[in-house]
Amino acid sequence: MSKHDTPMLDELEKGPWPSFVTDLKRQAETKPECWDILGQLELSYEDKITHWKHGGIVGIFGYGGGVVGRYSDVPDRFPGVEHFHTVRVNQPSSKYYSTKFLRGICDLWEKYGSGMTNMHGSTGDMVLLGTRTENLEPLFWDLTHDLNQDIGGSGSNLRTPSCCLGQSRCEFACYDTQEICHTLTNHYQDELHRPAFPYKYKFKFSGCANDCVAAIARSDLAVIGTWKDDIRIDQAAVKEYIAGNYPANAGAHAGRDWGAFDIQKEVIDLCPTGCMSMEGDELKVDNSECTRCMHCINVMPRAMRPGKEQGATICMGAKAPILEGAQFATMIIPFVKVEKENEYEEIINVIESVWDWWMEHGKNRERVGEAMQRIGLANFLSIIGVDPLPQHIREPRSNAYIFWRDEEVPGGFERDIVEFRKRHAA
Amino acid sequence: MGYDPNNPMEGRITDIGPRYYDEFLPPVIKANKGKWLYHEIPAPGILIHTSETGDKCYTVRVGAARLMSIEHIREMCDIADAHCEGYLRFTTRNNVEFMTDSEDSMKSLIEDLKSRGNKFPIGGTGACITNIVHTQGWVHCHTPATDASGPVKCVMDELFDYFGSMKLPAQLRVALACCLNMCGAVHASDIAILGIHRKPPMIDHGHITGVCELPLAIAACPLGAVKPAKVEVDGKEIKSVKVNAERCMFCGNCYTMCPAMPLADPEGDGIAILVGGKISNRISAPKFSKLVIPFLPNNPPRWPEVVDAIVNIVKVYAENANKYERLGEWAERIGWEKFFEKCNIPFTEKSIDDYRMAYETWHTTTQFKYTSATASYTD
Numbered sequence: 001m002s003k004h005d006t007p008m009l010d011e012l013e014k015g016p017w018p019s020f021v022t023d024l025k026r027q028a029e030t031k032p033e034c035w036d037i038l039g040q041l042e043l044s045y046e047d048k049i050t051h052w053k054h055g056g057i058v059g060i061f062g063y064g065g066g067v068v069g070r071y072s073d074v075p076d077r078f079p080g081v082e083h084f085h086t087v088r089v090n091q092p093s094s095k096y097y098s099t100k101f102l103r104g105i106c107d108l109w110e111k112y113g114s115g116m117t118n119m120h121g122s123t124g125d126m127v128l129l130g131t132r133t134e135n136l137e138p139l140f141w142d143l144t145h146d147l148n149q150d151i152g153g154s155g156s157n158l159r160t161p162s163c164c165l166g167q168s169r170c171e172f173a174c175y176d177t178q179e180i181c182h183t184l185t186n187h188y189q190d191e192l193h194r195p196a197f198p199y200k201y202k203f204k205f206s207g208c209a210n211d212c213v214a215a216i217a218r219s220d221l222a223v224i225g226t227w228k229d230d231i232r233i234d235q236a237a238v239k240e241y242i243a244g245n246y247p248a249n250a251g252a253h254a255g256r257d258w259g260a261f262d263i264q265k266e267v268i269d270l271c272p273t274g275c276m277s278m279e280g281d282e283l284k285v286d287n288s289e290c291t292r293c294m295h296c297i298n299v300m301p302r303a304m305r306p307g308k309e310q311g312a313t314i315c316m317g318a319k320a321p322i323l324e325g326a327q328f329a330t331m332i333i334p335f336v337k338v339e340k341e342n343e344y345e346e347i348i349n350v351i352e353s354v355w356d357w358w359m360e361h362g363k364n365r366e367r368v369g370e371a372m373q374r375i376g377l378a379n380f381l382s383i384i385g386v387d388p389l390p391q392h393i394r395e396p397r398s399n400a401y402i403f404w405r406d407e408e409v410p411g412g413f414e415r416d417i418v419e420f421r422k423r424h425a426a
Numbered sequence: 427m428g429y430d431p432n433n434p435m436e437g438r439i440t441d442i443g444p445r446y447y448d449e450f451l452p453p454v455i456k457a458n459k460g461k462w463l464y465h466e467i468p469a470p471g472i473l474i475h476t477s478e479t480g481d482k483c484y485t486v487r488v489g490a491a492r493l494m495s496i497e498h499i500r501e502m503c504d505i506a507d508a509h510c511e512g513y514l515r516f517t518t519r520n521n522v523e524f525m526t527d528s529e530d531s532m533k534s535l536i537e538d539l540k541s542r543g544n545k546f547p548i549g550g551t552g553a554c555i556t557n558i559v560h561t562q563g564w565v566h567c568h569t570p571a572t573d574a575s576g577p578v579k580c581v582m583d584e585l586f587d588y589f590g591s592m593k594l595p596a597q598l599r600v601a602l603a604c605c606l607n608m609c610g611a612v613h614a615s616d617i618a619i620l621g622i623h624r625k626p627p628m629i630d631h632g633h634i635t636g637v638c639e640l641p642l643a644i645a646a647c648p649l650g651a652v653k654p655a656k657v658e659v660d661g662k663e664i665k666s667v668k669v670n671a672e673r674c675m676f677c678g679n680c681y682t683m684c685p686a687m688p689l690a691d692p693e694g695d696g697i698a699i700l701v702g703g704k705i706s707n708r709i710s711a712p713k714f715s716k717l718v719i720p721f722l723p724n725n726p727p728r729w730p731e732v733v734d735a736i737v738n739i740v741k742v743y744a745e746n747a748n749k750y751e752r753l754g755e756w757a758e759r760i761g762w763e764k765f766f767e768k769c770n771i772p773f774t775e776k777s778i779d780d781y782r783m784a785y786e787t788w789h790t791t792t793q794f795k796y797t798s799a800t801a802s803y804t805d
Contacts, residue, residue: 008727012576015583016544020491020575027495034495037565044564044573045726048692052568054685061434070566086566093447095516096455099503101445102514106496106503115496119516122561122609129493129566141429144439164518168447168455169475169483169525171462178447189441209707213518216712217614217705224707249750251467252552255593258749270750272709295709295750301464320608323648323679325782328614328712364642 001032001080004039008046024116031115033080033130040078058085058133060140064195066151067136083132084114087139088125088152090185090192093178094165095120104147112139123202124162125152150189156365157195161185163205164212171301172294173207174225174310175338181205183344184351197355198362198371208306209294215315215329220368221351222315222329223338227307230287231296237303238263238283249299267296311337314350317369327369330377332384334391353384452513454483454527470590471548472532484532485525488539488546489557489582489589492520493565493575498545505546509535519557519599521550549590553597555740556589558582560602561610563621569678570604571621571695577729578602581619584733585740595747595756598740599704606677616753617736618700618715625694626674627687631657631666634686640667643684649673652680652687675781697722697732701739702754702765713754718766720776735771742769760795767797 012021021038028034040051056069068086075082089105105126109115114130121127131139143149152160161184164170166177184203185192191201204215207225215222240246241261247254248261263283268276275289276296283303285296297304314336315329336346354368362371372380381388406413430436451459458477465475473485490498506514506524509531515523524539526532539546550556558581561567563574581600588594603610604621612618634640644652644667651673657666667687669680680687699722703715718739722731739753746768747756757765766773779787796804 009576011727012579015579016547016586017579017582017589018489018491018545018547019579020493021579023491023493023495023498027497030497041565041573045576048695048724048726049690050564050568050570052564052566054568054681054688062438062440070568084566090444092445092450095518096447096450096452097514097516098450099506099512099514101450102499102503106499109496117494117496117499118492118562119490119494119499119520119522120492122559122611124518137431137434138429141438144442145428145437147445148442149445150440150442162518165515167460167462168451169459169462169485171464171475176460182444182447186443189443193441211705211707211712214611214614214705216707218611247466249552250465252592252597253749254467255470255553255591266749270709293707293709298708299750320603320611320613322607322677322682326608326613326714328714364645 001036003028003035004042006038006042009038009042027115031110033114034116036078036080037084037114037116037130040072040074040081043074043077052084056085058136060136060151063151063193065154065157065193068154069133070130081114081130084130085133085136087113087128087131087136088121088123088154088160089128089143090150090152090160091120091124091126091162093163093181094168095124096165096168101147101149105149108139108142108147111142123152123159125160151193153192153200155195156197156199157193157201158188158191158197159200159202160192161203161205162213164207166205166207170207172210172225172297172306174227174306175207175223175312176340177205177207177213177223177225179340180223180338180344180347183340184348187343187348191355197359199365199367201355201358201368203351209292210298215318217318217328218320219318219329220316221354222318223312223347224315225306225310225338226292226313226335227310228335229307229309231285231290231307232305233283233285234303234305235282238300239281241300241303242281246300246302250301267299270295311335314347316354317367317372319367319369323365324370324373327373329369330372331391332381332386334389350384357383450513450515452483452511452525452527454481455513455525457481458483467551467592470554470592471551472536473551481527482529483525483527484529485523486532486535486539486548487517487550488522488524488548489550490520490522490546491575491579492557492560501542501545505535505538509538517550517557519550519559521557522546547586547589552592553594554588554590554592555585555594555598555600558600558602558619559610561604561608563604567604569607569681569690571623571678571690572604572697572724573726574602574604574610576726577619577697577732580727580729580733581736584737588740594740594744596750596752598743598753600736607682612700612703613714614703614705614712615715616701616703617739618703619732619736620698620700621695622698622721623676623678623689623691623695624721625689625691626651626669626671626676627678627680627689629667629669630686630688631659631664634666634684635664638684638686640665640684643667643680643687646679646683647673648677648679649675692724696724697729699732699735699739702752702757704752704754709750710752710755710758716754716757716762717777718769718771720774739769739771763795763797763799767799773799
């Protein structure tokens with residue numbers, strides 16, 4: 001494996017943003033297969049097409065996911081990337097690391113892989129890019145024995161769950177996202193490692209409706225923090241914001257002169273429900289009208305806080321467009337407590353009520369959101385034992401094509417056409 | 427002792443999950459978890475969180491290429507060892523956060539980061555353009571219609587000023603997915619860079635028997651464009667498939683299921699731009715990104731057409747939107763017809779949905795705005 005000419009990639013060493021090309025070259029000094037990554041990528045830049053073959057089933061013995069096979073279609077020119085499998089390593093909640101652990105991962109990947117990673121993959125894992133089939137079992141041995149660490153998910157299984165940083169460093173978080181993410185990841189190790197689902201299934205845990213982990217857009221089960229009592233207001237701090245002593249939105253807009261802070265314009269008028277008003281110099285919130293969108297809290301974090309009775313809303317069925325079109329998660333459970341004390345029993349019950357049905361009735365490669373569309377929201381709610389609520393819909397249906405059931409109609413569906421004709425000539 | 431290939435089950439450890447996060451929390455985080463009262467952003471890339479205990483956590487956020495070497499990670503570990511008691515974290519958008527419990531160590535941390543060339547740009551907070559989340563592209567994927575790391579680098583180079591400042595009306599999230607599978611889930615981003623194919627799959631009849639389950643390949647097509655077919659290979663009749671090109675919308679799902687149906691192509695592939703999506707429930711509900719530029723060519727290494735298109739949209743948004751208004755909220759307020767006019771983006775039929783539930787996107791009101799697009803009716 002030697003250095004290749006990479007005139008096009010060299011152009012990507014220019015400019016102020018960190019250059020992955022410079023980084024690859026640096027790594028190539030000790031891991032020469034990185035020269036072949038660069039070489040093959042340069043070829044793709046010339047040819048405007050990928051040079052990776054389709055798939056290849058490789059894995060860890062006893063697991064059905066966590067390793068993605070990858071082979072070069074030009075191995076003779078770039079032998080260093082002939083096999084270039086990905087290993088997904090299950091990240092710790094919120095992606096905090098000790099340098100000791102991270103250095104352990106680096107050493108492991110120096111020994112068995114290309115030295116290149118993604119920190120992190122889209123689902124959340126640490127992604128180790130590029131190893132050979134024969135390295136997989138030794139790598140897994142060292143990972144589990146020396147680093148006490150498991151791999152993540154891929155394929156039709158529970159994908160590696162992920163969470164926002166939650167209460168660890170955010171005042172908005174309405175439950176401990178890290179703890180439930182860790183607990184359920186461990187609770188469902190079998191579902192994570194051994195594909196038994198119709199298709200992938202993702203959990204994501206966000207501490208509030210700002211949804212920093214994109215749960216509502218990207219997860220089959222989105223647990224999004226909220227509260228059920230009143231927003232907490234510190235009226236003294238409200239006055240400080242009005243006086244301009246505290247920066248609006250924590251200073252997030254400080255790079256431009258937007259003029260003096262105007263609570264009417266920036267908070268009250270932007271409230272989506274119009275549930276806020278000033279009475280004298282007091283800020284009032286009609287909490288019964290509040291939809292907990294987080295705007296006022298974001299703008300005035302020192303004056304406004306989520307209520308004290310906190311929990312989460314559960315939404316289901318988000319996915320990217322493949323195949324039936326993109327879906328956001330649909331609100332299913334308005335409020336649930338998220339409690340470690342009962343081992344998250346309530347949420348586990350919700351999860352398993354969906355899985356029981358989806359595993360039996362979901363079609364091959366049908367995400368749960370697509371299955372929900374296929375059978376209809378009302379049927380889905382009935383299957384998982386949730387009573388229908390006006391909160392489940394944006395608006396009522398505008399047609400009357402209702403699937404009435406036999407038992408709902410007096411006398412039932414069975415009628416006698418002969419009797420009918422006695423009164424109504426054909 | 428290590429792995430013994432002759433006794434693969436001997437001493438095997440499985441199903442242990444990830445390490446417990448609590449081991450990895452910096453001391454000031456561990457001591458104040460659940461006690462944080464509020465935060466401030468005193469400068470771009472700097473966060474100060476204040477706890478009810480009086481403790482403060484000083485965070486410095488830096489950008490990073492998601493494709494990252496272990497040498498780079500080790501360098502970050504050196505920084506964290508020197509200034510942050512040996513801890514760091516990564517954000518959901520591939521930024522890196524260094525945390526300390528004192529202003530002094532934050533200052534020396536910032537000095538250290540700035541001394542290391544352009545490796546650790548500080549920013550990504552507030553009303554900015556933070557790091558672009560993206561997929562693998564030509565670096566590591568078998569289905570891409572474009573590269574990922576390259577276009578991201580080019581776009582971030584041009585938007586760099588917005589990373590280290592907070593002068594936009596609101597945060598603006600950019601994401602790149604190198605094909606419609608959208609591992610990057612760009613369907614809810616302010617600006618989405620999406621790799622697309624434009625040629626139907628070829629059928630590799632010579633290989634299809636060995637590598638595909640034909641019923642799965644046929645069922646993979648959401649529009650029924652893949653049908654069974656009998657073809658002759660080396661004088662023998664074999665079972666294969668055919669594709670009705672008129673019904674193909676180039677989603678690539680057949681290739682995902684059947685390696686004998688490749689559709690990537692140097693001229694066919696390129697990038698579509700979608701805008702106006704958001705994830706947060708703040709003020710308005712989450713929104714999907716909408717397709718405004720159907721195709722831009724793959725033009726490596728700097729993708730100038732893509733970069734120009736994005737810079738243009740960002741500038742028009744920055745000039746026109748209200749404070750706190752996300753790109754999609756602005757476009758909805760002024761109307762999409764005005765969005766196209768203001769951004770000087772030619773409207774084409776390609777932006778009119780014709781997939782499932784397309785009707786919901788049609789204009790069923792007489793309330794519209796006259797723009798240059800309607801000039802032939804009004805002049």
